[in-house]
Amino acid sequence: SWMFNTANITKIDSDIVFNFNKFSNTTTKVDSMFSGCKQLTEMLGTIDLTELKSSTFDLKSMFNGCSALTTINLIKLKGIETFTDTFKNCSNLINIDFEGEIGNSIDFSSCTKLSK
Numbered sequence: 457s458w459m460f461n462t463a464n465i466t467k468i469d470s471d472i473v474f475n476f477n478k479f480s481n482t483t484t485k486v487d488s489m490f491s492g493c494k495q496l497t498e499m500l501g502t503i504d505l506t507e508l509k510s511s512t513f514d515l516k517s518m519f520n521g522c523s524a525l526t527t528i529n530l531i532k533l534k535g536i537e538t539f540t541d542t543f544k545n546c547s548n549l550i551n552i553d554f555e556g557e558i559g560n561s562i563d564f565s566s567c568t569k570l571s572k
Contacts, residue, residue: 465496470529472501487516494521499528506534506556514538521545528552543567 490496499519519525520541526548533556542562543549549567564570 465490465493467496467498468501470500470502474501474503487514487518488520489518490522491517491520492522493519493525494523496522497524497526499525502530502532504532505536506532514540515542516540517544518542519546522549523547526550530555532556533558537561539563 530553539562546567550569
């Protein structure tokens with residue numbers, strides 16, 4: 457997994473871009489990348505997954521347990537099918553913006569403050 461090993465991250469600024477397109481031939485998952493970052497309140501950077509060639513790319517538990525997270529600025533997607541527990545226990549998430557295809561497999565049931 458690509459998990460950040462610090463629970464002290466509070467904010468990821470807008471000038472940060474997580475561009476996984478460079479790894480499209482070798483990486484098929486970024487599971488648990490921010491999992492457990494309980495102090496993370498704002499993800500203002502962009503997560504760009506648009507050029508990935510694998511339909512099995514996995515976002516499993518990417519933000520699982522980020523209970524203070526209120527905002528995810530932008531996740532760019534194309535053809536991603538696995539979103540198991542991606543936003544589990546993100547009870548304070550109120551704003552998230554997607555660009556591209558997200559399908560019906562994302563479970564936002566624990567995001568009780570998220571606007572529909």
